[in-house]
Amino acid sequence: MIIQLHQEIAAVQKEAIVKKALTLQYKTTEVKTQHGNYLVGIGKSEFDIRELGHMEGIADIHIVSDNYKLVSKKWKVKPTAIDLGDGVAIRSGDLAVMAGPCSIEGEEQVYKTIAHLKANGVKIMRGGVYKPRSSPYSFRGMGIDGLKMWHKAAREAGIKIITEVMQVSQIAEMHDYVDIFQVGARNTQNFNLLDELGKVDKAVMIKRGISGTVDELLYSAEYVFSGGNEKLILCERGIRTYETSSRNTLDLNSIPVLKEKTHLPVVADPSHGIGIREYVEPMTLASIMAGADGVIFEIHEKPEEAYSDGQQTLNFKESETLIGKINKVFALRESL
Amino acid sequence: MIIQLHQEIAAVQKEAIVKKALTLQYKTTEVKTQHGNYLVGIGKSEFDIRELGHMEGIADIHIVSDNYKLVSKKWKVKPTAIDLGDGVAIRSGDLAVMAGPCSIEGEEQVYKTIAHLKANGVKIMRGGVYKPRSSPYSFRGMGIDGLKMWHKAAREAGIKIITEVMQVSQIAEMHDYVDIFQVGARNTQNFNLLDELGKVDKAVMIKRGISGTVDELLYSAEYVFSGGNEKLILCERGIRTYETSSRNTLDLNSIPVLKEKTHLPVVADPSHGIGIREYVEPMTLASIMAGADGVIFEIHEKPEEAYSDGQQTLNFKESETLIGKINKVFALRESL
């Protein structure tokens, strides 16, 4: 059950609602976000919604049968739009294109990538400055200094930044230099990180876990939302299966399924999803047809020299070609 | 190694080649298909291809490093087209649409389905008369009589038939009433069935196994090809993963991967792939964008009354809408 409260609700009114809910065997959690003030009620008993509905301070009440609540489409049918400012948004009915290198490697790389993105109308740049690596001996990213350098260049060009945050202590230092915090596939169930991102007024994109279910992804989003942050994006990035002919198995089935279950925008990451350069194009176009609200892919001037993930990274020429096709496929989808 | 022989090769010439290959430590299997006469050589040693190349009776020699040979694109770059006659074909650069019920249930159903297909320009009808069912107590299909009734109706309407064959003994009885023999996901590695289908001059569509790899699908095709039948189609129909929000996980990654590995046409089955009616449309359109040469989906006048698979079956109105979109998406793909 989700109880939407009036913004100007009095403390005594709220208290009365919490008490009444308890008598109906619902334990409530208060959630205050950028856009609303809610009581999320967890319980199992059935009751007459009018017992609560008449109470003062309540704007609306919704029964949500899913185990995740605030991210469910069952109470909020209208899709959530993530506004990044300057006319850049990620939302249903639109197609956000995000591209950039796996790792931020240096100033020259950043400037060249930005120039490429601008020339092709892409407004959001991806890149890693903190890199989760299986081996402790691998390159782990340029860190906060790399981010600041990148941010300066991106701001000058009017480009938004999405980058991965790996732990709680990085949030504060990264905050002013980031437009979208990305939660990586290995941190989808890092609940402390999700809790803290709930306290931030910045967009957060959560990747599906390495072998995460669709429902687990929604639960992880519920952590951030119930922490106070509605600015959420979900990302399909491929799951782990027995098949070895692709790096991961980009699970496009999750896109229509998620679009049915949640009001949050859903993005596809074909670079990690299939993990092989020559197949990124068809999988990107297929993602759009499956209903994605955005795509994110890896590009590099010289993929073969990239510090990481070169095998799944497009060069600028391939990127340009792909972006042209993306625009046509999206236009067709919207016209159907 | 694949040695293409001249059609008019003399027995003594062939024998000499086999002997020579043995001295190079290659064991050969002779394969005679509708289109060619081959010696497939299995061995590991490296040798100078000119040692064989000059021999009489040889049209061409190809080194194929894959473990599957005749189905590999490494020796036959040109895509294989499956011609069903009357201008109906399944081939790269075209889009074959196949639709029909899960099970053939009776005459009325067959005639209504055919009328719907004709009205929408669909030339191949699917339907099961032998149904593999987990439980021995479930409906197992109308059998050969159902097939004959269906065949009569389809022939009158100029519609081709694709239907599943489950065991060797059914091949002969079904032969004259079938345009494409389908090998189901539970029989992908039924090697005796594949052997026998190699002896037939009819198209065969092999579905990927329930948890089959892309390579295993190619090996299964190799069985049929090396048995003598080149008229092969591969079908992605979803794999088994841990995810339960869709029935199976339609693995669209396999489509560009297969198109790269083999010269055979590749078809997608979104009905079984995602297994939920309302998501069949986006997954069908995504399959086309991923590069499929055809799509196969389940339709029924009243899906809720279908003998099997109703939950993933489109009604005629949904089917009509989908076919319209399929045509537009395919047209766009070819224009990119």
Add this chain to the structure above:
Amino acid sequence: MIIQLHQEIAAVQKEAIVKKALTLQYKTTEVKTQHGNYLVGIGKSEFDIRELGHMEGIADIHIVSDNYKLVSKKWKVKPTAIDLGDGVAIRSGDLAVMAGPCSIEGEEQVYKTIAHLKANGVKIMRGGVYKPRSSPYSFRGMGIDGLKMWHKAAREAGIKIITEVMQVSQIAEMHDYVDIFQVGARNTQNFNLLDELGKVDKAVMIKRGISGTVDELLYSAEYVFSGGNEKLILCERGIRTYETSSRNTLDLNSIPVLKEKTHLPVVADPSHGIGIREYVEPMTLASIMAGADGVIFEIHEKPEEAYSDGQQTLNFKESETLIGKINKVFALRESL
């Protein structure tokens, strides 16, 4: 619902029961096995069991909520024992040891293996004469002549034979030379083969599918049982997962789960399950502790020269050591 009928039931009595069941909305299938005569009723409605219970010809009635019926423990709590004659049996409370080569390769191999088994008290020999192989170019087994040779040697030594049957047409020719027909992991859902094995009065061991669920294995057994053959053994042989450090993932969890769900004996195959020689011993002993009623493993005088599966095959010395440990571990298990 399972209705056990009196052996001497009159046709008119049976007919009356079938009709009465229909009025209760249960469709019945008659099953006549070596040990009983049953009506299996499939339906969903609830009814008072006394409405049927008083009818003549009925020995007992059982409500079985599982989708599989005859193999369920819910109606037959007493474990089924598979008696192979000459004091050899596979049954709960006992431990059947089965060993032998992956492929039967020739007479010398057969005689040496039998000598090894006899010296170590093993009474059932495994070996393949029809081999399912991914590639059509691999060794496919010695066939029926190999089986006859093997059978002669085994009979002289008082050794029982378990070997794989791959297709319906092999059943008759193999029948007199086999003590247990094995259904391989690629044929677990070859329903025609299962149907035919239901008509045979020989023990059948069904391996779990490559990625088969526990319930699918039980359904497959239901096919054979409902076909008329109660002499069934189930075999855990490892499933397909994402993990590559072992060939398959021997799923010992399935053993206590199966022992709870069915009255049939359950055997473990650690050779295929883990697929690496040096780990066969610990996994065999672990299988026993997990509750297996038997173990089956691959041995060869010279594993490195075996025609197939050498990497997971024990030599005779390793086999002797393992058998000694098996006996001790089983003795401890029974004493706990």
Add this chain to the structure above:
Amino acid sequence: MIIQLHQEIAAVQKEAIVKKALTLQYKTTEVKTQHGNYLVGIGKSEFDIRELGHMEGIADIHIVSDNYKLVSKKWKVKPTAIDLGDGVAIRSGDLAVMAGPCSIEGEEQVYKTIAHLKANGVKIMRGGVYKPRSSPYSFRGMGIDGLKMWHKAAREAGIKIITEVMQVSQIAEMHDYVDIFQVGARNTQNFNLLDELGKVDKAVMIKRGISGTVDELLYSAEYVFSGGNEKLILCERGIRTYETSSRNTLDLNSIPVLKEKTHLPVVADPSHGIGIREYVEPMTLASIMAGADGVIFEIHEKPEEAYSDGQQTLNFKESETLIGKINKVFALRESL
């Protein structure tokens, strides 16, 4: 390559080795643990080990072909023993038994559990005070106060504590009240947490990821080890597969595989592994036979009233029975 340095090595000597390694195209990372001082060299070129071997300050050099280095058995054949003090250790050739509730719930529960453990000779108690939960609305544990209360009770009784740490900021506050830090399955690739645990002189037990490979588990251990902490234990706790008849798939194959790859002790967690109370006993005994150096399982006075995981938790009577059997099975294993 692992270069073991003399403890008293001079800075200039170390510098010379690092430089020399670079000329051989090996990048080195210095690692200083409780037991040794190492240079881990990452590179691919082959070289004559004598080029380095003669240099001053070097105690020993090992070529380790695995991608993980310090946790590999290839350089340290002798098993690592984790000494918790007071005669309690986790090590090869011994069997550590760890038991306790899923969640620490209160004082009475703690005291009763401790009494049960003492009566049964168990010296390590498990319990969660920080609980990773899929839903943000579930009970998340008693936190640091619960840990302090538990620690007091455990110390009085001479019982060691293993409990999960979920994030970096908890390490310091928990440090003095914990004997083994547990890294949960959702944090196996939380590399920041692993880095920090490398700086602590306390034992760390890392659980295999929800769908983690054996190699990823070893890489995660490499993080802690290369951070400076050799006191590592690995834990098999079941993986995610398509099978739903058990909660997870306890992968006992990983135990002999890990024992072959690493010198670290390996523990099995059958409670999470199979996740169903009545099957915990056979899977625990099977784990021992598979070669586990320890087992960890969940117990509760009244499982049906446990705050979490009740369905997989043994009551005290079941626990007592199991511990008796554990002792017998372990004794047999060591005698084989």
